[in-house]
């Protein structure tokens with residue numbers, strides 16, 4: 001009998017989790033992104049011309065829901081993490097497309113405006129060969145967004161804004177499993193790229 | 202002009218509202234005028250339409266929440282009664298809905314409806330969704346790469362303290378050694394102090 005009961009409990013919890021998961025999706029899709037506490041406009045930094053970026057990713061609400069649904073069967077951990085995100089913005093620009101001094105100034109200004117908007121600085125490294133800023137937006141003890149600037153003058157500038165319930169550790173762990181060159185070439189070969197006017201590479 | 206520019210970005214959040222039919226008249230005419238002259242926004246709007254159609258064709262996963270709560274409440278209240286009596290004690294519509302929810306879950310869990318969802322599979326196989334999935338993975342890969350750089354800097358302890366420790370780890374169990382190697386663990390696991 002205990003067996004049956006624990007199975008019943010598991011099933012009920014499963015149903016509940018499923019309904020919470022889908023309702024979370026719906027709630028996430030409704031809110032205008034700019035009003036989300038975890039949103040920070042990387043584009044407003046005015047630092048990066050997306051045309052010069054090697055990576056220009058801008059994913060939001062409804063599309064992230066579809067991504068979550070599409071990986072649900074094969075990659076449930078990824079689906080769970082994606083379901084907590086409301087938007088993903090990533091810009092990666094080769095350093096040789098940028099003027100180091102300008103980057104320095106603009107990142108400093110960006111960091112200041114994040115702090116002014118109530119973001120918590122988690123990491124700040126400003127050295128000749130590397131500049132790293134990591135900011136978190138917490139609301140009621142819950143992380144609602146994360147913004148990263150990573151600049152290596154000899155390599156590239158990476159700007160990231162993750163909006164939503166960001167599980168830093170899990171996102172990094174899952175992200176490690178993905179190979180950047182493989183994904184980039186898959187994206188280059190992707191037929192969906194042709195009708196998309198936003199040519200990313 | 203093929204690329205979306207700053208003039209375009211102000212319409213970013215209007216597409217969804219427009220498709221909902223909830224954009225006011227002025228904003229609607231501004232959007233329509235812009236889209237008529239902007240190839241990039243026209244294709245963005247077309248994509249939003251396709252995404253919407255895709256979402257509509259996804260299987261309805263919403264379990265009837267009130268029924269689930271009713272079941273949970275009964276389970277809690279009537280702890281030790283035999284299960285069949287707990288079920289019998291449910292009010293009829295709630296019992297029916299709860300059973301329907303369970304059937305749905307079992308069906309989903311065993312993947313029985315998977316081969317019979319051509320429409321929703323079509324939605325998920327839409328090139329735009331495939332592309333977005335690749336982009337999501339690429340974004341996370343860059344996030345991981347940036348985190349790795351942060352992890353080697355002086356901020357690692359701070360990051361752990363502020364960001365990593367308070368977070369729920371429930372998903373962690375589903376990530377086994379197969380996807381995360383030792384090098385990766387060095388970043389995500391506790392750093393040795395010394």
Ligand SMILES: [Zn+2]
Pocket residue numbers: 205206208209235239240241242243
């Ligand atoms: Zn436009």
